[in-house]
Amino acid sequence: MMKLHWSPRSPFVRKVMIALHETGLLDEVECIRSVVAVHLPPNEQVMPDNPLGKIPVLVTDEGKSVFDSRVICEYLDMKSGTGLFPVDPVARLDQLRWQALADGLTDILLIWRTELSRESGPWQAVTEGWLIKARAAMARLEKEAPALEAADFGIGHIALICALGQLDFRWSDCRWRDHFPALSELEARMAKRPSVVATAVVDDQDSGAGDLIRGNLAF
Template structure:
């Protein structure tokens, strides 16, 4: 049975699913359907047919309702393949879910921040200042936990963080996060050596005319 994934090479949440597909060995069972969605565009009718929220990723499994939200899709794939990305042991599972929450939360802030910068009226400074503080705090916490991240088996938590850090590289590459968080940078370099990570780098197939994020995010020492 072939599954179909509403997919975009620009989406970090889609990347979470793609890394999981590589790690579980299920990639050959999935057909990729290029689906364009954006907050400023009308809803994509094909995506809406499978996900009433109009978001990607959305996975059509063929054996039930389509699944959406990267967290749900990744857990489904892990259960299907019995790959252990979501550990069964409670303490290990909670650790992975906590890291996933940090990665997904960091990623959401970065995406919303960029959207705010694109507003014609200009960004709301109170909101962007809050995101600056929260992104800094999250990266500082991850720097503190770098050795734990390195020592734990590669799971959904590390996958989520790969995608969040990849978004920093993709849209905020002048912020020099590696220079400020060297322990985390070392762990991320080890993750990059995995085929599932290196093979799923975000690709910009529809380049933007203006880099609105340049100079907007500045880190202090971790």
């Protein structure tokens, strides 16, 4: 059985979990709750499987460690032949583009939250830059929404679901749906997929950190 270092709070772990549902491989994976954070010492359980100390990490049946959600999801897709990464070059490039954009937005949201939680306070010049980039990323995704709607469900859609889920989870007062109607409609339809419903973000640690970022992201 494969092993997955997992957290119900991580958007990148959620990408893998959605892929596991979509590929039908969920029952072949044991999920191990693994806590990692920039401000904490590296998790001793994770380090042997990923020297970067990050999750998700998938350990295959053969004992090979696969890390980074993009690589893990592609491995699961190759293993199952589901088609989350299309064979057609044009469709594949679109899915990879959307994945890169949505993952990049998620990265910004995660490091931004960490910056805002520093006791000495955030570096305003840096956070202002992230705000500009987050707005631009959402504007581009809004523009891409019709193409996303027309395409078969793939890794780009999965990455987008997880980025928007991070906004809802950690930036709940940003009201992104009021500013990006096409993206809102697309998300509402994707939210009905069983794989998305089954992987809703859950905060199983009462850290209170989510309160620190309220009011800092406005579209």
